[in-house]
Amino acid sequence: MDNRVREGNMIDRLDQAVSVNNSLLCVGLDPDPKRIPAEFMKEDFPFFRFNREIIDATAAEVCAFKPQVAYYSASGRERDLELTVEYIRNNYPHIPVILDAKRGDIGSTADMYAREAFVRYRVDAVTVNPYMGFDTIEPYLEWPGKGVIILCKTSNPGSGFLQDLRVNGEPVFELVARQAAALWRENRNVMLVVGATWPEQLKGVRELGGEMTFLVPGVGHQGADIGQVVRNGLNRDGRGLIISSSRGIIYAGTGRDFQKAAAVEAGRVKEEINRYRCGSYSNVRSS
Amino acid sequence: MDNRVREGNMIDRLDQAVSVNNSLLCVGLDPDPKRIPAEFMKEDFPFFRFNREIIDATAAEVCAFKPQVAYYSASGRERDLELTVEYIRNNYPHIPVILDAKRGDIGSTADMYAREAFVRYRVDAVTVNPYMGFDTIEPYLEWPGKGVIILCKTSNPGSGFLQDLRVNGEPVFELVARQAAALWRENRNVMLVVGATWPEQLKGVRELGGEMTFLVPGVGHQGADIGQVVRNGLNRDGRGLIISSSRGIIYAGTGRDFQKAAAVEAGRVKEEINRYRCGSYSNVRSS
Numbered sequence: 306m307d308n309r310v311r312e313g314n315m316i317d318r319l320d321q322a323v324s325v326n327n328s329l330l331c332v333g334l335d336p337d338p339k340r341i342p343a344e345f346m347k348e349d350f351p352f353f354r355f356n357r358e359i360i361d362a363t364a365a366e367v368c369a370f371k372p373q374v375a376y377y378s379a380s381g382r383e384r385d386l387e388l389t390v391e392y393i394r395n396n397y398p399h400i401p402v403i404l405d406a407k408r409g410d411i412g413s414t415a416d417m418y419a420r421e422a423f424v425r426y427r428v429d430a431v432t433v434n435p436y437m438g439f440d441t442i443e444p445y446l447e448w449p450g451k452g453v454i455i456l457c458k459t460s461n462p463g464s465g466f467l468q469d470l471r472v473n474g475e476p477v478f479e480l481v482a483r484q485a486a487a488l489w490r491e492n493r494n495v496m497l498v499v500g501a502t503w504p505e506q507l508k509g510v511r512e513l514g515g516e517m518t519f520l521v522p523g524v525g526h527q528g529a530d531i532g533q534v535v536r537n538g539l540n541r542d543g544r545g546l547i548i549s550s551s552r553g554i555i556y557a558g559t560g561r562d563f564q565k566a567a568a569v570e571a572g573r574v575k576e577e578i579n580r581y582r583c584g585s586y587s588n589v590r591s592s
Numbered sequence: 593m594d595n596r597v598r599e600g601n602m603i604d605r606l607d608q609a610v611s612v613n614n615s616l617l618c619v620g621l622d623p624d625p626k627r628i629p630a631e632f633m634k635e636d637f638p639f640f641r642f643n644r645e646i647i648d649a650t651a652a653e654v655c656a657f658k659p660q661v662a663y664y665s666a667s668g669r670e671r672d673l674e675l676t677v678e679y680i681r682n683n684y685p686h687i688p689v690i691l692d693a694k695r696g697d698i699g700s701t702a703d704m705y706a707r708e709a710f711v712r713y714r715v716d717a718v719t720v721n722p723y724m725g726f727d728t729i730e731p732y733l734e735w736p737g738k739g740v741i742i743l744c745k746t747s748n749p750g751s752g753f754l755q756d757l758r759v760n761g762e763p764v765f766e767l768v769a770r771q772a773a774a775l776w777r778e779n780r781n782v783m784l785v786v787g788a789t790w791p792e793q794l795k796g797v798r799e800l801g802g803e804m805t806f807l808v809p810g811v812g813h814q815g816a817d818i819g820q821v822v823r824n825g826l827n828r829d830g831r832g833l834i835i836s837s838s839r840g841i842i843y844a845g846t847g848r849d850f851q852k853a854a855a856v857e858a859g860r861v862k863e864e865i866n867r868y869r870c871g872s873y874s875n876v877r878s879s
Contacts, residue, residue: 375704381712383670407696409721411748417662425668434696436723436743440750456723461698463727467764472757
């Protein structure tokens, strides 16, 4: 296992963050040069500077942070991403970091992508694409404690093209969910991506997925209904969801007080999620 | 279209390279720190150094070069990749460069991935994953002249998990091929990935794909039968294939003469491909 990273388990860290912050909210760290404060762009690491402020402002409200790698690689700002993950690990070690990369490739290349995520960036989990088959997902499972989050039903309008095709009456995304659930029974760090824009499908995936955790993007900017997401997606412990919002939170304010605006919006979304959790789960604290 | 890149058309450049070099061979530039000469690893840009030697040695034998981005991002060597593409553009401007990245994400993020490929790295084409639906592929089509190569039937053993599922009697990979062919009729820069390990499926995709170009990985290390690939995959012009080999060529030799070994092996594979092309196409020169 040479330099396989052993530094705690993704799911344990997530459980801790959910408990400490009483939150299922994940904040996406997707810095856009056109939207972050212009004066930051004069610094050496403008994306890191922006992220640091967002992280400090929202760290009490979240169960995870999720940088989307494309925002960094589009403009050669990989170092900003490294610094961002390092900052979270040093200052908020109980909060897991998910690299949203949607990687997918054959074995030898998948191993390189796993190294990118787990050695270079030292994140706790990475999103992966199942189109090439589950043999291309295996290399990620060889990293002890690291989370592997498989695309199942994605939030975009056109996601049905392949994902909703029916094979023997069953949609493809449910086939992916069943296969992932089988892996999850052996490795608790396997998770699924299910878009918040598809609450009915989320219900079906919950039935197949047992207590598995789902990463649910699409609240905020993409405008999904949080109540439906929470009611249909929670597992029996009143958990099992990482509900992710990026632009809706990090660009909640555009002026000098963008940190405060992000903190307020993160707190608001967290509480909205918890209101629906409280309906069914007495172990969730309401504010 | 702000800073959309206009610097020639992928398919025109490919046609030129195929003609000038009389070749359908693509060399994959996947530098592995464990396999490139140890003394290169002491330099600032070891991957670029290795690639430069491979490029000079094989540039007369290929129709394209294809760096796989994971090999660079695994160890933070994006600068090596930038230098590699720049070197090809400056020294072999008739040879297109394909970034093998297999990207796939929703619109706003797909736009970032397109910028990574076409603005940052200035490549001619990028590979993309269709699992999320064709709305996630559209952002790449907005770049005039740039190639978009959609995963169809991949070379790995487990590729059938989703790709071979039958919907109304038709396998999913053929559904992807039909959809891509419809796009290709409007935009000649749309292409498909079909693994050389599936020559029968390649035949079916050729029937659906018209004169479209296919990127065909899996010869060499993955051990596909070149004769079958060429016979089943050529279009009516005796072209339409970019047959890619990485490890089989760049690591053909391990000693000081690795460049010569790569040149010899590239020449050998090119000629093997052309032998099968010559069987049916009088416009192909045999050596």
